Amino acid sequence: MNVPLLQSVLKEEKQPAFRLEQAVRAYFVDLVPSWDDVTTFSKSMRETLAAKAPWSSIEEAQIQESNDGKTVKFLFACADGEKIETVLIRADDGRNTVCVSSQIGCPMACAFCATGTMGFIRNLTADEIIDQVIHVARWLKLKDGHVTNIVYMGMGEPFHNYDEVMKSIHVLHDQNGFNLGSRHFTISTCGVVPGILRLADEPMQINLAVSLHSAIDATRSKLMPVNKAYPLAKLMKAIETYTGKTNRKVFFEYLLLNGVNDTTEEAAALTRLIMKNGRLYHVNLIAYHDTKTFVGTPADRRKSFMVKLMRQGVPVTHRISFGEDIDAACGQLAVKEQPQV
Numbered sequence: 001m002n003v004p005l006l007q008s009v010l011k012e013e014k015q016p017a018f019r020l021e022q023a024v025r026a027y028f029v030d031l032v033p034s035w036d037d038v039t040t041f042s043k044s045m046r047e048t049l050a051a052k053a054p055w056s057s058i059e060e061a062q063i064q065e066s067n068d069g070k071t072v073k074f075l076f077a078c079a080d081g082e083k084i085e086t087v088l089i090r091a092d093d094g095r096n097t098v099c100v101s102s103q104i105g106c107p108m109a110c111a112f113c114a115t116g117t118m119g120f121i122r123n124l125t126a127d128e129i130i131d132q133v134i135h136v137a138r139w140l141k142l143k144d145g146h147v148t149n150i151v152y153m154g155m156g157e158p159f160h161n162y163d164e165v166m167k168s169i170h171v172l173h174d175q176n177g178f179n180l181g182s183r184h185f186t187i188s189t190c191g192v193v194p195g196i197l198r199l200a201d202e203p204m205q206i207n208l209a210v211s212l213h214s215a216i217d218a219t220r221s222k223l224m225p226v227n228k229a230y231p232l233a234k235l236m237k238a239i240e241t242y243t244g245k246t247n248r249k250v251f252f253e254y255l256l257l258n259g260v261n262d263t264t265e266e267a268a269a270l271t272r273l274i275m276k277n278g279r280l281y282h283v284n285l286i287a288y289h290d291t292k293t294f295v296g297t298p299a300d301r302r303k304s305f306m307v308k309l310m311r312q313g314v315p316v317t318h319r320i321s322f323g324e325d326i327d328a329a330c331g332q333l334a335v336k337e338q339p340q341v
Contacts, residue, residue: 031137086135102152133150149186190224208250258301262302
């Protein structure tokens with residue numbers, strides 16, 4: 001829902017001021033699916049608003065559920081015909097995390113990521129980001145659930161769409177609307193330094209995750225072209241600025257690739273990097289999800305890598321993976337519509 005547009009249309013239609021509040025509540029709180037369901041408005045007014053201020057900027061094209069029921073992938077069609085994917089992760093402890101996209105495609109070309117193979121098409125608007133969350137929240141409501149966390153880890157690099165991403169967070173945080181606490185938002189970046197520095201000055205307590213994948217510049221540059229613009233020294237300096245200003249923990253995502261970044265040398269380099277400020281750094285090890293470009297580190301070697309870090313005092317966990325069977329895990333989003341059966 002484009003609230004400023006709706007406000008303008010309501011004023012144009014000479015509607016009383018409280019009508020905006022009714023519409024906002026119907027969309028963000030009651031989670032009704034269309035203008036037809038906002039029965040506090042007359043039928044003729046609903047028809048006018050549907051034509052002039054669409055209820056949603058995206059439409060559901062397909063929904064897939066993983067075999068274990070813990071992951072749901074939504075394919076959405078935008079008004080211009082482009083498509084995006086959004087993932088819902090349903091944890092056993094009751095958390096429902098929505099992984100939203102911020103761009104159509106991605107310009108960062110990380111070697112292990114399927115989204116990068118799409119190239120960059122365009123940024124999403126704040127409304128298109130918000131509407132992903134609302135569609136998923138609506139789906140959850142039918143199953144007596146609600147959204148508990150939002151992570152900007154889907155398609156695209158959020159810090160290359162900074163203004164629209166932050167606009168979407170402010171709207172979803174608004175206590176008069178969706179009302180999700182700021183600590184329940186996480187932005188994941190591949191290491192775009194200007195974005196990290198801007199986030200450091202934001203008044204909201206938003207979580208930061210950084211895709212690291214190697215603590216050695218030569219390895220990281222092969223995996224992530226962004227490292228050529230923002231090598232580890234520049235990246236870590238920005239992160240130190242962020243932690244210094246916010247006193248908030250930074251999560252480092254580390255995808256384990258067989259023979260690439262899982263060696264003893266890589267573990268030692270990662271240990272040195274993290275232990276410089278281990279109090280506010282945490283490593284999330286991730287199993288590689290097949291995108292046909294690498295071989296994932298076997299489970300026993302992933303455990304060995306983790307043990308090496310733990311013995312040196314590195315705060316580390318092995319993140320549980322969800323949704324690989326429907327191409328919904330980290331790095332697998334690439335707009336693959338499945339044939340209907």
